[in-house]
Amino acid sequence: xxxxxxxxxxxxxxxxxxxxxxxxxxxxxxxxxxxxxxxxxxxxxxxxxxxxxxxxxxxxxxxxxxxxxxxxxxxxxxxxxxxxxxxxxxxxxxxxxxxxxxxxxxxxxxxxxxxxxxxxxxxxxxxxxxxxxxxxxxxxxxxxxxxxxxx
Amino acid sequence: xxxxxxxxxxxxxxxxxxxxxxxxxxxxxxxxxxxxxxxxxxxxxxxxxxxxxxxxxxxxxxxxxxxxxxxxxxxxxxxxxxxxxxxxxxxxxxxxxxxxxxxxxxxxxxxxxxxxxxxxxxxxxxxxxxxxxxxxxxxxxxxxxxxxxxxxxxxxxxxx
Numbered sequence: 001x002x003x004x005x006x007x008x009x010x011x012x013x014x015x016x017x018x019x020x021x022x023x024x025x026x027x028x029x030x031x032x033x034x035x036x037x038x039x040x041x042x043x044x045x046x047x048x049x050x051x052x053x054x055x056x057x058x059x060x061x062x063x064x065x066x067x068x069x070x071x072x073x074x075x076x077x078x079x080x081x082x083x084x085x086x087x088x089x090x091x092x093x094x095x096x097x098x099x100x101x102x103x104x105x106x107x108x109x110x111x112x113x114x115x116x117x118x119x120x121x122x123x124x125x126x127x128x129x130x131x132x133x134x135x136x137x138x139x140x141x142x143x144x145x146x147x148x149x150x151x
Numbered sequence: 152x153x154x155x156x157x158x159x160x161x162x163x164x165x166x167x168x169x170x171x172x173x174x175x176x177x178x179x180x181x182x183x184x185x186x187x188x189x190x191x192x193x194x195x196x197x198x199x200x201x202x203x204x205x206x207x208x209x210x211x212x213x214x215x216x217x218x219x220x221x222x223x224x225x226x227x228x229x230x231x232x233x234x235x236x237x238x239x240x241x242x243x244x245x246x247x248x249x250x251x252x253x254x255x256x257x258x259x260x261x262x263x264x265x266x267x268x269x270x271x272x273x274x275x276x277x278x279x280x281x282x283x284x285x286x287x288x289x290x291x292x293x294x295x296x297x298x299x300x301x302x303x304x305x306x307x308x309x310x311x
Contacts, residue, residue, distance in 0.1 A: 034212040036219055037240070050241055050303075058242065059212045063183040066208055070185055080199055081186075081207070084249040085298075090242065136244075 004077035006119030006144035009106050017072030018101035022056065022064065027096055030060040055093030061100075061136050062088060065127050068102045078145030080118065086139040094136075098129045107139070116150040118143055152225045154237045154307040155269065155279030163265035166285070167217030170259040171205050179209040204253035210296050211248065214262045214285055238278075238305040248298035252289065260287040260295060267299070278303040 031040030035057035038045035046054040056064075094100065103126045112118040120141050127136040153162075173192075180189035184206035187194035195203040226236045254260060268282040281304045287296040 034216045036216070039241075057215070058244070059208075059215050063208050063212065066206075067183045067185075070183075074186065079186075082250070084207075084247070085245070087244065087246040088248075089244040 005147040009121040019099040024096035166262040245300040
């Protein structure tokens, strides 16, 4: 049985997951498959772009964050997924060799009006690079099973 | 490929389509989203999804790949005509992403994008900002994903 239920997500709670080293090889492999733009593929081509050097696809940063939080707490929770993402901001490039961490904050929780066995938890995430620079922020709302159904 | 000045609200285009196989759904999930309903048919049948389905991130990044290919095609056609290719990107992020229906094994998703807003950039005078609404529809005509994203687009250079 998963340990974390909706009731365990307390507004204001902060946690940090990771670190995870992001290699040049995986940045280029992701880009070749899903976002083959020069600034994600090749140092020489990337140096002439707005990124000023090779950087990961922003979608790669999203996917890496997902993996870190799946391992960090989602697999150990009653999560039923998220209906979407409120907002993602790509603030700084994710460079090869960076150790990223993910800081999560529970923003608010509420019960589900239609489903008494489910609750909702709005969470914000920051992907942090070296020296704790914020590379990306993301806000989403998870659907989570409740330990006790709403009365 | 258009300069910022030539982009009109309402411009829309077919980005491309993709059929999701069980193998690629599982391969993606093992790398980025190893939840059982994206990895294992039997577990997925017992879940609220009812069958193996793609990670929502997978549905989203396939749009990105098709969009890059679509733009590359337009750029090559422009070069072949001897026309300049305006610079596009980077994107600032995205918002209001909705995963409206699961994408199941064998579903073919048809992606479209439409310009919904254009505005000048305060920080980059040589660029404007374009906001597009991107959507994906399955073979039954049901919308499975939708999101808004905002990207820099080069302005038409002034004649010397």
